[in-house]
Amino acid sequence: MTGFDTADGARALAEARATSGIDRREPEDFVAALDAFYHFARRGTPDEAGFAQLDAMAQRLLVNRLRFADDLARHPEILDENVADPIVVIGFPRSGTTVLQRMMSADPAMQSLKFWRLLNPAPFPGEAPHEPGGRLVFAEAVADAIRTGNPALHAAHPAVADDADEDWNLHHLSFQHVGHIYTGVPDADYLEYLRTLPRRPSYAYVADLLRYLQWQDGGRRGRKWILKSPVHVGHLEEMLAFHPAATFVYPRRDFRTVVASFCNALEAAQQPHLTRSPAAIGRIALAYWVPEMHRFQQARARLGNRLKMIEVDYRDMLADPIRHIRSFYEQAGIALSDTGETAIRTWIADNPAGKHGINQYSLERYELTEAMVDDAFGFLDATPSTETQLHV
Structure with missing residues (x-):
């Protein structure tokens, strides 16, 4: 799928250069992906307000790309930063992944991807790289807008300016990750297009962004x-x-629950400007996750004992998080300190279940059935572990 109109992408790049004052050219593969984003954004957004919202997001991402490239040219030592050994939480939404990330990120001995760093990885002009400054103010405004304007999305995935969030936000800057359909353009054709792109470039780019953020700190x-x-x-x-x-x-939970939850979050994310039906959301959910889980299973088989991955039942993890976090740290070659444990326990006390609202969702709303989900993921062992398992 090629030959997208280039007008929106060219305009957006010109505006980002004018805003940043940085006149750098982007690679052709990136420009093609940007044009595709605008094509599907135009096609899927029925009103100008909705398109303007997506355009503003793209502008923010493009300005950050330019500022990052400019800093990298002036400070090549950024690429010397070591980001080889993160702890990476994977797994479906509503399987305890967000709370686990935020608990471990509360430990001052770990490097945290706070929301304000994700929205604007490049410092604002005139601000010290290590200080939140205007970036924190911007993130607080975004979080407040989500909390007040889209409470369903806030309940599904609370945005907290000064707390950790998904590094998927950094992949937005590549416009090439298959998960870019989450940005407000949940379109089956867009997903098909993104799957034609090579997958490594987005991860290479984000690894450098992590070096950049680490250098700033x-x-x-x-x-x-x-x-x-x-x-x-x-x-x-x-x-x-x-x-x-x-x-x-890898916290695990039954697929019936997590697919319904994912559909709920995706539906909430498209409000109020997009018009895809709940049934369409259900179809996109399966179209996204079934191939991704096939890739997951196949990669595990190829990697064998080169893969260090811990599986845990999410209920067990949430019932005794400190014990499990201590185990995760040990497998990563570090120890949970008393200071870290105290910080994590404080985060837990400050963030009780339901603090940001209660999620309610069902497969039926998305015209899915338990049998459909069971059949879709039948190639996997869908029974969650009851004990932490390590594959090394």
């Missing part, structure tokens, strides 16, 4: 990154290509 200083996103489940080999000593943590 005074360098590694012994800290491992805590990364998390469901989209990584189909990208084990891509992750390991750029983070060769990664430790993966």
